[in-house]
Amino acid sequence: MSYLPRSLFRLIQEINVSLFLPHIQRPFVWEKEQMQRLFDSLMRNYPIQTFLFWRTQDGIRARRFMDKVEWDANLSGLYAEAKSEKGIEKTFVLDGQQRLQTLYALFAGSIVDAKTQQVLEAYADVTAEGRPGPDGMAFPLRFAAESPGLQWYRLRALTSSDQQRSAHDIAENLNERLEVMSDGLSKEALKTREKSVRKNVSQIVSLLREDKHFWIEELDGVANNYPYSLVLDIFVRVNSGGTKLDAADLMFAAMKQKWDAIEEQVESVADSLNEQQLAFDKSLPLKCLVVTHGKGAELTPEKFAGPAGDELLNAISTRWDDAESAFEQLRDFIRNDLGLFSDRVVQSYGSFVPLLDFLFHNPKPNEVSRKLMAAYYYKAQLFGWFSSSTDTVINAMHGVVGKPCGGVFPIGDIKAYFARSGYEVLLNDDHLRNVRHRFMLLNIVYLDQFGTSPFNVKYRGNEPHIDHIYPQASLRSHFLLGTDEVNHLGNYRFVGATDNMRKNKEKPAEYFSRLRDAGVPIGKHLLLEPEADDPTLLKWDVETYRHFRDRRLARVKEIAERVVNAEQPIGQGAGR
Template identity: 55%
Template structure:
């Protein structure tokens, strides 16, 4: 193992010639602010961490650095098949991708602007007096258009100015700035001391830029030489996982991909596609979810770790997953269809735990295309798990226990009864009761279920971003307090709640319900999905504003809500028993 300094100019020359990223590396994830902060650190002459490289002739899929950074790039577009072959010597970056990609974009390439144009780095060559509000002293910005002095195009230091020394470039910049200032009005000219200070800053800044590029003292490389010494892939993979397991560099799924890709090179691509599929209705599954689903379905437990994919057991698991992917892919598609068509889940706000979907996948993997009776029980399981917090603690233990119930072929359909027995023994609620309906934390889930039942679609499936439904009082709470002297317990009652679009809620004033809903009905709005009671939906003027009228409406509507909720959450129970 060698430990040597290297100039940035040489590093940039080597990028995409013999210096590449191994396929186990995740995508570039730094935001523009992090890129600016790295440049500021280097201009302050702060040290940055050592870069870790691996020289090898092994057959490892090589990925190029991006000449123009795109944060949503398809990584498959950057693979270099010729350099990936066995016998071809190349160097892989094991630790330092974010830093090197940033420097490559600043000094040689560009980033993609919000309007999808090429944006190059420009440095305010006169900066360096004091930090700004972000704590940055040396000002760098990316621009799609050429900028005038004092903004210096950083790529010129490696391009048209590469044969000049720092003093020459600084003198030329100072002369140009003097000419610019002399052409301005007298009152805007720099005072003599300011000119001298500015000239010193320009010389200092250009000297530091040239030093970063040409001197071998700012960047230190640790290189594992797998050509001259024994650094086989298994050992390097272990090193990669360990050096990237600290801080926030990689999440659990990234580390698992690092361990998995040798046995199944396409695994990350298919998992990313699956995650995107599951999130098709504005949900927030991460890449760990489908991996946990696969682990559970293959009987390896829900605990996600890279160690499960290493060694002979790991190779066996990957072979099983690869061979069974068509079956798993169908189960993921069925799960997505179930969420979209049966549950009509369109918002993260109505999900308390994403882990509850793993047993559903496990069941679908072993029991594809369940009949409607099973689907009704699956819907009930979903709502029970969300309402009663079945996955609020010891999540992996719960999932592993349920695998013995759902992770096998079932001739009798979805085993809700056995699942309920399991959670009953854990002391959890297993059936919806009326007292659950006024728990504040359950309000969104319950209202969503009611609207799905009444509308046949999700109230969160909105046409306009930012118009997600808000919880609103049918009888305005301000009037209930001021006119009827009611307290919060009587006002904030599920029987008095409905959903209203965010935009409408902002415009809505405290109007009596008889007037408000009559007006909506008059312009063709279907008020029955809100009011639920046929009698008042047909004639909203019956929404009398007095204590008896309010309580009668609230209680009748609450009973109607109970009827709707119980039918979905407790299909296996007679309503009268609850």
């Protein structure tokens, strides 16, 4: 490993000739302000950390730096296929992409304005005196289509028209140009400006030409043994302070050498699953793909290395249409059968993997199977089936659902596995008392009553709140009831955030009478016919409250059991 200084001019000469980005690198994400702050730091002689390079002859896809920085650029057009081949020597930037791409754009390239699509170049204010402004930057930098003014120096000139000129000549030329802006300046102010120009130009030229501002740590994979697997591990560690890379990122890096579109395909799947405002990331669809092909739930880049990796990727590619269909069916199941429109009603995303595994091997399940799939989902969430050793559990489930099951979701075998592992398998009264389950249980109730989830809203700010039918503050202050009696599932309902703010402190009889008169279907909230028909029965006394609350809890339990214990004959009691 070498550790040496290198001039920015030399780095710019090497970019896209011998110096590239490995395909594992994420896209350029720095905003213009971050680019400006890097320049400001360099003008102040602040250290900006070393760059980490890797010299290799391995067959790794090489991506070029952007001559014109475009955010959300199509990276597929930036690959240098000839340089990617095995046996061709190249150097990859493992750490420092954002900084080096910024410097390349400032001194030898440009950026494309996201709104106007104008090509903009970097201009530095050479008259800056080094005093921080309101934005904290002492050396202003602008991106513009043309010169913003006489005091603004085009940085790209240093690698083109001014490449052979000394810092002294450049500064003197700028000072002569600035003489037209001297009216009204005192001799002292004029000398100060001239001094600032000389000092700033000297620093800018030094940044480009001298071997002292940028230090390179290089892993020499040509002369020494730095295999791809080791470099991947180093890469993820050195990037942990920036955009965090996980096992899925490393697997995509290994896969994209053979199937460039795989990451885009999987991200598209994740986006589709997230249409309901859920929080799937791309690692879960990737885990699903590996599991369905019998390779286990653990995500490691080694699964796509060597002949076995080629075989797995070929299998995924060959059956991609089947996988995509299974993901579409999962998306429809989440939306239409489970009615999940919020991350608040999902406690374990790992529980979705066996569902996809089943759909991959048993496409288009009938209504009975979909009800059993829903029962499995809610059991997994309520009973914590995937709360620990998730990959181990997923692998066990693959043995149950990862094969043709005769068109029937095998809920019995699944329950048997979890019962042997000491988990609950049927909904009981204890689950109704667990405050962590209130959103999920109420979602089941409202889906049953209204046919859709109350979280299915266009305006995210109006997602439902938990509301106490009998106001909790009054129950505590008037009747001195404790938390267990007040925060009770029988007293909970959902109400839109906007409606909740309008409720004020009305007593339940008055409030629900007003809603009924306004045409609101209060029976779907109260769940009890007598009170729905006559809200004045919701009298304001402890006995009436407890009687209502307990009867309503029984109704909630009845609805929830019908969904969560769907495999049980109607009327059969709950148990393990």
